[in-house]
Amino acid sequence: MKNNLREILFNIAVLVGSFIIALFFGAIILLIAGVNPLVAYHAMIIRPISSIYGLSEAVVRAIPLMMVGIGISIAFRSKMINIGGEGQIQLGAIAAGATALALPGLPKVILIPVVILAGFTAGGIWGGIAGWMKAKLSVNEVLSTVMLNYIAFQIYLYLIRGPLIDPSELAWGTGVPQTARMPDSSIFQRLIQGQRIHSGIFIAIIIAFLVYFLLWRTTFGFRLRAVGEEPKAANYAGVKVDKYLVLAMILSGGLAGIAGSIEVIGVHHRVLEGLSANYGFSGIVVALFGRLHPLGVIPASFFFGLLLIGAEMMQRAVDIPSALVISIQGLVILAVVSSNLILENPKYRKKFLSFFVQKF
Amino acid sequence: MDVSAYLQLAIRILTVAVAVSAPYIFAAIGEMFSQKSGVLNLGVEGIMMLGAFVAFYFAWAHENILLGIILAIIVGGLMGLLMAFVSVTLKAKQGISGIGLYMFGWGVAGTLFRLFVGGVQSIPGLQNLNISGLTDLPYIGRILFSHNILVYLAFLLVPVSWYVLYKTPWGLKVRAVGSTPRAADTMGINVTKIRYQCVILGSMLAGLAGAYLSVAQANMFASDLVAGRGFIAIALVYFGRWKPFGILKGAMLFSIANGFQRWFQISGIAFPYEVTVVFPYVLIIVVLALSHKKFAEPTALTVPYDREFKG
Numbered sequence: 001m002k003n004n005l006r007e008i009l010f011n012i013a014v015l016v017g018s019f020i021i022a023l024f025f026g027a028i029i030l031l032i033a034g035v036n037p038l039v040a041y042h043a044m045i046i047r048p049i050s051s052i053y054g055l056s057e058a059v060v061r062a063i064p065l066m067m068v069g070i071g072i073s074i075a076f077r078s079k080m081i082n083i084g085g086e087g088q089i090q091l092g093a094i095a096a097g098a099t100a101l102a103l104p105g106l107p108k109v110i111l112i113p114v115v116i117l118a119g120f121t122a123g124g125i126w127g128g129i130a131g132w133m134k135a136k137l138s139v140n141e142v143l144s145t146v147m148l149n150y151i152a153f154q155i156y157l158y159l160i161r162g163p164l165i166d167p168s169e170l171a172w173g174t175g176v177p178q179t180a181r182m183p184d185s186s187i188f189q190r191l192i193q194g195q196r197i198h199s200g201i202f203i204a205i206i207i208a209f210l211v212y213f214l215l216w217r218t219t220f221g222f223r224l225r226a227v228g229e230e231p232k233a234a235n236y237a238g239v240k241v242d243k244y245l246v247l248a249m250i251l252s253g254g255l256a257g258i259a260g261s262i263e264v265i266g267v268h269h270r271v272l273e274g275l276s277a278n279y280g281f282s283g284i285v286v287a288l289f290g291r292l293h294p295l296g297v298i299p300a301s302f303f304f305g306l307l308l309i310g311a312e313m314m315q316r317a318v319d320i321p322s323a324l325v326i327s328i329q330g331l332v333i334l335a336v337v338s339s340n341l342i343l344e345n346p347k348y349r350k351k352f353l354s355f356f357v358q359k360f
Numbered sequence: 361m362d363v364s365a366y367l368q369l370a371i372r373i374l375t376v377a378v379a380v381s382a383p384y385i386f387a388a389i390g391e392m393f394s395q396k397s398g399v400l401n402l403g404v405e406g407i408m409m410l411g412a413f414v415a416f417y418f419a420w421a422h423e424n425i426l427l428g429i430i431l432a433i434i435v436g437g438l439m440g441l442l443m444a445f446v447s448v449t450l451k452a453k454q455g456i457s458g459i460g461l462y463m464f465g466w467g468v469a470g471t472l473f474r475l476f477v478g479g480v481q482s483i484p485g486l487q488n489l490n491i492s493g494l495t496d497l498p499y500i501g502r503i504l505f506s507h508n509i510l511v512y513l514a515f516l517l518v519p520v521s522w523y524v525l526y527k528t529p530w531g532l533k534v535r536a537v538g539s540t541p542r543a544a545d546t547m548g549i550n551v552t553k554i555r556y557q558c559v560i561l562g563s564m565l566a567g568l569a570g571a572y573l574s575v576a577q578a579n580m581f582a583s584d585l586v587a588g589r590g591f592i593a594i595a596l597v598y599f600g601r602w603k604p605f606g607i608l609k610g611a612m613l614f615s616i617a618n619g620f621q622r623w624f625q626i627s628g629i630a631f632p633y634e635v636t637v638v639f640p641y642v643l644i645i646v647v648l649a650l651s652h653k654k655f656a657e658p659t660a661l662t663v664p665y666d667r668e669f670k671g
Binding site: 029146321328332 | 402406442446450451452453455456457458459460461462463464465466467468470471472474475476583587588591594595598632634637638641642644645648649
């Protein structure tokens with residue numbers, strides 16, 4: 001137990017270290033841009049945690065991040081790199097929106113699960129295509145998921161500008177291509193008056209625990225992880241590696257699709273352009289920060305939810321484009337994957353641990 | 361349309377194809393060196409974005425295209441240094457670290473663009489360089505010799521990189537390091553050094569490819585300027601089976617198809633706009649599916665080399 005605790009503390013120390021390194025490099029960019037990094041970071045880090053609005057918005061952003069992050073963790077666990085979150089979210093959102101608009105008469109208890117399932121199916125198909133191409137045709141999944149992102153985006157635009165466009169939009173012509181408003185029976189309740197935080201957060205956390213159960217308490221999960229850790233051994237043990245690669249990608253894309261569904265029925269109540277604010281890419285950072293563990297992803301997604309809303313607050317406070325936070329996230333990825341040298345190499349690990357134990 | 365109209369169209373598409381294939385050639389040849397030495401650099405897209413911005417900025421604010429291009433190459437090299445440090449020295453998982461590099465370049469380019477430029481601005485761009493005598497040749501003259509200097513450089517790069525890779529001692533070392541690093545190490549080749557050189561060289565070429573997009577092709581910068589070309593370049597390395605002339609073939613094929621697609625859009629033939637836009641990405645997926653042969657891949661690709669660890 002004591003060892004376990006030390007292990008967790010050690011992991012956290014490495015993650016915090018990674019984050020600080022990323023902030024340091026981000027500060028250099030800020031200095032190049034002629035902005036005081038302390039002022040910018042104060043607005044980005046302190047402001048969101050000191051207001052109801054900031055905390056509520058952090059949760060709103062944590063929900064899709066959690067779903068995408070868990071999905072990406074599943075893929076990574078089977079050694080598949082899923083960069084297609086963005087496209088999977090968008091297709092999930094459009095499928096969810098179309099389903100809700102097509103079935104307005106259904107009661108809430110039926111319609112909401114159906115809409116979420118629609119998102120899961122659309123995202124799952126998109127992820128599954130990349131998984132299938134990897135398993136059957138050895139197509140590098142990074143390249144295929146990136147290409148599928150561009151294709152999904154065009155399908156998405158075509159649908160919200162064309163067949164699914166809001167009829168009143170056509171009549172009044174506000175110039176914003178979007179679908180009609182979802183029926184009330186498909187919409188999540190808001191939890192706090194005047195804030196956007198909604199009950200989707202409960203669904204997200206339940207799904208996180210379900211995935212944890214699936215991966216660590218079932219044969220399916222054991223096999224999926226075995227495929228990622230030792231594909232050859234898994235193959236000898238009779239596990240159909242190909243099948244698990246495809247299944248992992250279907251699950252991964254499906255969870256991103258659910259993120260899209262929840263965005264539609266929880267936040268925007270319609271499908272519109274710019275619905276996925278790069279959650280597909282931020283989800284990668286969240287997955288890595290959560291150590292590819294569904295339960296680790298929960299705090300990681302709150303943390304990055306705070307960072308995203310912090311970036312917007314920074315933009316308003318010191319006029320630094322929130323795009324900066326993308327580069328900080330990129331650096332976090334670089335730092336986290338680099339920390340494996342310390343985490344996995346026994347030599348460095350021992351040095352680092354003894355240093356850690358001495359100082360604290 | 362009669363025969364001469366078809367001929368004119370073919371010449372037009374081919375001329376455009378030669379011009380638009382240049383950035384793919386730069387980026388893909390660079391990526392080829394990186395992969396040949398065993399490092400999969402998936403950050404090409406991000407490097408191209410930053411390169412495109414840097415070149416654009418100096419062409420726009422200082423009216424100095426050459427300085428912009430040189431700085432784009434240097435910035436690309438620095439990004440490569442970062443990638444090499446993370447993936448060679450720190451032995452990070454290359455597939456994911458490349459994505460980190462991509463997001464870093466994307467974010468920095470977007471941030472600096474909004475801060476220093478604000479909105480979309482256009483610049484005069486690189487002039488075409490007509491070569492007296494050659495440009496006036498019938499048909500071929502226009503297709504091959506009516507371009508800016510970077511296009512000639514891109515096409516020159518193909519045989520040069522072939523020569524370097526297959527006919528020089530350094531090229532031999534690169535190939536050895538990418539296929540059997542342990543044997544190379546035993547022979548006294550510095551695996552780390554060669555990998556650093558290849559990743560940095562590859563990233564410099566990616567920076568140049570980005571610069572080409574902003575100062576020689578689009579003559580402007582926008583946050584979606586690169587639009588997946590970096591990833592397409594990586595796909596072309598697979599398509600070309602890690603060979604310079606294979607990459608050239610792939611880049612030309614892709615650019616001709618793309619030129620045809622653009623002509624289709626403006627030709628007035630009724631066809632959904634979204635389908636034509638999606639076409640290049642679908643084409644790349646199909647090409648990847650058809651061309652992938654595992655045996656052509658450098659065997660140590662994505663495997664970090666650890667001298668003390670006998671794996």
